[in-house]
Amino acid sequence: MPTTTLLTGASALIDATIVSDRMIMVQQDRITAVGTADDPMINNALTTGSADIIDLGGALVSPGLVDLHVHGAAGAAFEKADTAGVALAHLASCGVTSVMASLASAPMESMLNTSTALDARTKGDAEARLIGVHLEGPFIAVDQCGAHDPQFLISPTADDVARIADLAEVVRQITIAPELIGAVEATRRWSEADILVAAGHSSATAEHLHPCIDAGLRHATHLWSGMGTFFRRGPYRVPGLVEECLASDVLTAEVIADGRHLPPALLEIARRAVGERLIMVSDGTIGTGLPEGTRYQLSTVEAVVDDGVGKIVGQDAFAGSTTDLAQMVRHLHQNVGWPLAEVLDMATRRPADIVGRDDLGRLSPGALADLIILDAQQQVTGTMINGQWIGPAPTAVPTTTGENS
Known part of the structure; x- marks a missing residue:
């Protein structure tokens, strides 16, 4: 079973800027990659089926x-x-x-x-x-x-x-x-x-x-x-x-x-x-x-x-x-x-x-995997703390080796 979560199809708050079409990888309680399919870690997860892939359909991901x-x-x-x-x-x-x-x-x-x-x-x-x-x-x-x-x-x-x-x-x-x-x-x-x-x-x-x-x-x-x-x-x-x-x-x-x-x-x-x-x-x-x-x-x-x-x-x-x-x-x-x-x-x-916490409040590799998903009206539709979803998790997209389907 995959132990990694990969959020795709997302806009993301990165360095006080909302950037479209980003992917966010979470392993255990940490964010390990933020980028696009060109990132080697993200590409590996996409092509090997080693992650639960969740397509957010353009929703916004923010730090918690x-x-x-x-x-x-x-x-x-x-x-x-x-x-x-x-x-x-x-x-x-x-x-x-x-x-x-x-x-x-x-x-x-x-x-x-x-x-x-x-x-x-x-x-x-x-x-x-x-x-x-x-x-x-x-x-x-x-x-x-x-x-x-x-x-x-x-x-x-x-x-x-x-x-x-x-x-x-x-x-x-x-x-x-x-x-x-x-x-x-x-x-x-x-x-x-x-x-x-x-x-x-x-x-x-x-x-x-x-x-x-x-x-x-x-x-x-x-x-x-x-x-x-x-x-x-x-x-x-x-x-x-x-x-x-x-x-x-x-x-x-x-x-x-x-x-x-x-x-x-x-x-x-x-x-x-x-x-x-x-x-x-x-x-x-x-x-x-x-x-x-x-x-x-x-x-x-x-x-x-x-x-x-x-x-x-x-x-x-x-x-x-x-x-x-x-x-x-x-x-x-x-x-x-x-x-x-x-x-x-x-x-x-x-x-x-x-308060001197550079592991909180940001979507960047090494930060704690605390994040929220917001819809177009800024309603919170998903919350993750320490890499675990609080309440229902978004639906993961089934994957097969070699393709992101």
């Missing part, structure tokens, strides 16, 4: 989607490691193949225990890959806390910083408000431990942000959401965190592209200012995939699925999104009008690069 900011899905939050598989399976079914599990603010001990439990859990079948934990708190500002419970918000202590640094193989990303006491020292220690440090849920100005950038801060958590903007100090206008992040030539940044959090004009500003350093994230909560009117908890905050987004019950405020990354791809391309190749790059190669 990489979500660096998501709290859960389908009624399951990452705060509960024993049910995390429910969220990861739902996200995989939506074409999200790699996930940074985001934890909302809670007592420090609880957040660290949850991080360890998420890392220790056994991956189930048909789940998205967990590539680390993102602590979105508790080191954030009360005045920009959003849906985070203010009672848990703290400034980083030396002990907190050290304990997180010791978990650097698990905690891969931290959001911090740069104006907090101890933020610069924390940023330096975590950056040295190879943790991605991001500015967010903050009213910081240049005097706070720039020292943190010098200490290694490199990312901005969901532009405009939980961020202070410019204000006046006497007659002088002072840029807020939003403007400082947009003006930076160092920071990468993320937007929640669910059609609710940010209108097209703000998305376009981010695109023009940040350029290829801009990614999309879902900030999806356990309300993702649940019907309108469903109530859910975001840590200790009660939220509801309302008008296609999460809202805090009793407040006129958002509580994360309820939209998966594939839906955001469609929104940016179909409704906002951005080129599909650019939009997909924002959800594949760019986020993978931000």
Whole structure:
């Protein structure tokens, strides 16, 4: 029986460009060739019948989607490691193949225990890959806390910083408000431990942000959401965190592209200012995939699925999104009008690069075999993770030695 899969008749996202008539070879959990019938490995598979050949009929193959900011899905939050598989399976079914599990603010001990439990859990079948934990708190500002419970918000202590640094193989990303006491020292220690440090849920100005950038801060958590903007100090206008992040030539940044959090004009500003350093994230909560009117908890905050987004019950405020990354791809391309190749790059190669994973988010030899198949409306019709199809596999074309039939 063939142990190799060869996808033919496909358009493919390669180096942020959609290229037609490409073939993609997968062996075990890796992509081993991307090209045409002239490639020796591909030609051998075509002529010897050593592969399951799947003719995609012109459909688009993209790397699997990489979500660096998501709290859960389908009624399951990452705060509960024993049910995390429910969220990861739902996200995989939506074409999200790699996930940074985001934890909302809670007592420090609880957040660290949850991080360890998420890392220790056994991956189930048909789940998205967990590539680390993102602590979105508790080191954030009360005045920009959003849906985070203010009672848990703290400034980083030396002990907190050290304990997180010791978990650097698990905690891969931290959001911090740069104006907090101890933020610069924390940023330096975590950056040295190879943790991605991001500015967010903050009213910081240049005097706070720039020292943190010098200490290694490199990312901005969901532009405009939980961020202070410019204000006046006497007659002088002072840029807020939003403007400082947009003006930076160092920071990468993320937007929640669910059609609710940010209108097209703000998305376009981010695109023009940040350029290829801009990614999309879902900030999806356990309300993702649940019907309108469903109530859910975001840590200790009660939220509801309302008008296609999460809202805090009793407040006129958002509580994360309820939209998966594939839906955001469609929104940016179909409704906002951005080129599909650019939009997909924002959800594949760019986020993978931000967290230093050159084996994710790309269709290239040596990369992990995580990919999705999209139809003409950008609906996900097939998902492969680690070389295995999640759900029904496309039909393979029967082959005989010497011909591709």
